[in-house]
Amino acid sequence: MSRTRKPAADPATPAAPPSPAPAESAAKAPLSRTQRALIATRLSEAEQLCNDRGTLLTPLRREVLKLLLERGGSAKAYDLHDDMRNAHGRVAPMTVYRALDFLMQMQLVHRVDSLNVFIACSHGEADSPDHNHDALMLVCTRCDKVVEQAAHEVASRLSTELAERFGFAAQGVEVKGLCRECAATDRRAADPSETARR
Ligand SMILES: [Zn+2]
Numbered sequence: 001m002s003r004t005r006k007p008a009a010d011p012a013t014p015a016a017p018p019s020p021a022p023a024e025s026a027a028k029a030p031l032s033r034t035q036r037a038l039i040a041t042r043l044s045e046a047e048q049l050c051n052d053r054g055t056l057l058t059p060l061r062r063e064v065l066k067l068l069l070e071r072g073g074s075a076k077a078y079d080l081h082d083d084m085r086n087a088h089g090r091v092a093p094m095t096v097y098r099a100l101d102f103l104m105q106m107q108l109v110h111r112v113d114s115l116n117v118f119i120a121c122s123h124g125e126a127d128s129p130d131h132n133h134d135a136l137m138l139v140c141t142r143c144d145k146v147v148e149q150a151a152h153e154v155a156s157r158l159s160t161e162l163a164e165r166f167g168f169a170a171q172g173v174e175v176k177g178l179c180r181e182c183a184a185t186d187r188r189a190a191d192p193s194e195t196a197r198r
Pocket residue numbers: 107110121122123133135148
């Protein structure tokens with residue numbers, strides 16, 4: 001399987017607004033009714049947030065966010081571009097990038113640089129009414145799982161510290177390591193008796 005990742009070849013291509021989404025997107029595991037309901041809620045929250053900020057979650061931006069949520073909340077840009085093409089035909093990569101840029105400005109989406117993936121912000125309005133937050137990302141280097149922790153105070157403390165000590169303006173925090181599951185696997189490997197006892 002080879003994917004070619006071209007940089008936006010044709011930035012001048014006008015961003016055609018997508019036609020209404022078809023009932024189902026191709027090549028993805030079907031989502032349960034609960035998952036669909038959850039995604040619908042996240043999308044209307046996102047719309048509300050944009051309205052509150054005097055901007056607009058256009059159908060195109062909404063569609064990119066929806067596709068990201070349908071991929072379980074984390075995806076590479078070219079996967080989203082594939083999904084867009086599957087759902088709507090020819091779409092310039094730049095169109096997807098621009099939508100992602102907007103979603104990042106709104107903090108509805110964060111980029112995880114170390115994995116080069118985009119993740120949908122996991123904070124509801126309740127966690128962060130103004131939705132201004134330092135994202136704290138825990139990145140597992142083994143299974144590539146990314147979890148955004150709703151621990152703003154940890155990220156904010158670190159940001160403040162970095163600013164005061166080094167004059168460094170942090171934009172979110174990514175911490176690499178092993179997730180709970182991978183760390184547990186490591187511990188079992190280091191201590192086989194733990195497995196043998198089971
Ligand atoms: Zn977030």
